[in-house]
Amino acid sequence: MKILLVGATGxxxxxxxxxLAKRGHEVIAASRSHADAPVDLTDPASIQSLFERIRPVDAVACAAGSTPYKPLIQLTRDDYLSGFLNKALGQIELVRLGLSAIAPRGSFTLVTGILSREPIVTSAAASAANGAVEAFVRAAALETAPIRVNAVSPSVITETLDKYATFFPGYESVSLERVVQAYIRSIEGSESGRIFEIG
Ligand SMILES: NC(=O)c1ccc[n+]([C@@H]2O[C@H](COP(=O)([O-])OP(=O)(O)OC[C@H]3O[C@@H](n4cnc5c(N)ncnc54)[C@H](OP(=O)(O)O)[C@@H]3O)[C@@H](O)[C@H]2O)c1
Structure with a gap:
């Protein structure tokens, strides 16, 4: 398959x-910098021009998206907007603009995270953005068939605990391998409207 991977450098x-490469897929690696295909999820024009350049694709996978972490009392409207624009609307736009560039039985696999279902202190903006993506996936899948839309929702990833361990005391971490397998299930399988929760 020809697969657009956004967030390929993370x-x-x-x-x-x-x-994906090991499994024989052709991967177009995209991110804001240091990738074959520059794209900024917060800029619809850059998403549109990327799809125009690479269409058609068989699958779109997203492993990007950042959100601010602050105590609730310190979170501003701009913080919520930034989390929503980057992680939620950015991925929603990937589907909206990608629908005309994807193969008839193609798939979109988005990323959320455990914070939509098990929040931590400082995660209100992140939890809200993740929850928005999950609600979007369930609704969009009702209308995109036979194109499929899913999301992968991991707990904290073991290999990134050096950055995040203090935020997730006592949480079960999950290996990158387990998370990657959920993407493979979404891309190569036949399910749609699923939130693949890992951990
Ligand atoms: N790490 C964890 O434990 C964990 C757990 C659950 C969920 N997640 C979610 O999984 C995703 C990836 O996490 P990660 O730890 O791999 O993050 P990461 O190492 O910081 O990588 C983020 C990737 O996304 C790209 N990116 C960021 N903003 C972008 C934008 N506006 N447009 C296009 N590309 C953008 C970055 O490249 P550029 O800077 O070049 O754009 C990079 O390739 C995130 O959504 C995160 O919330 C992570």
Missing amino acids: SLGTALHAT
């Missing part, structure tokens, strides 16, 4: 890229 994206 911790999750790098592992996913390696596995």
Whole structure:
């Protein structure tokens, strides 16, 4: 398959890229910088021009998206907007603009995270953005068939605990391998409207 991978340079994206390539897929690696295909999820024009350049694709996978973490009392409207624009609307736009560039039985696999179902202190903006993506996936899948839309929702990833361990005391971490396998299930399988919760 020809697969657009957004966030290909990150911790999750790098592992996913390696596995997809090993499985014989052609991967177009995208991110804001240091990738074959520059794209900024907060800029619809850059998403549109990327799809125009690479269409058609068989699958779109996203391993990107950042959100601010702050105590509730310190979160501003701009913080919520930034989390929503980057992680939620950015991925929603990937589907909206990608629908005309994807193969008839193609798939979109988005990323959320455990914070939509098990929040931590400082995660209100992140939890809200993740929850928005999951609600979008369930609704969009009702209308996109036979194109499929899913999301992968991992707990904290073991290989990134150096950055995040203090935020997730006592949480079960999950290996990159387990998370990557959920993307493979979404991309190569036949399910739609699923939130693949890992951990
Ligand atoms: N790490 C975890 O434990 C964990 C757990 C659950 C969920 N997640 C979610 O999984 C995703 C990936 O996490 P990660 O740890 O791999 O993050 P990461 O290492 O920071 O990588 C993020 C990737 O996304 C790209 N990116 C960021 N903003 C972008 C934008 N606006 N447009 C296009 N590309 C953008 C980055 O590249 P550029 O900077 O070049 O754009 C990079 O390739 C995130 O959504 C995160 O919330 C992570």
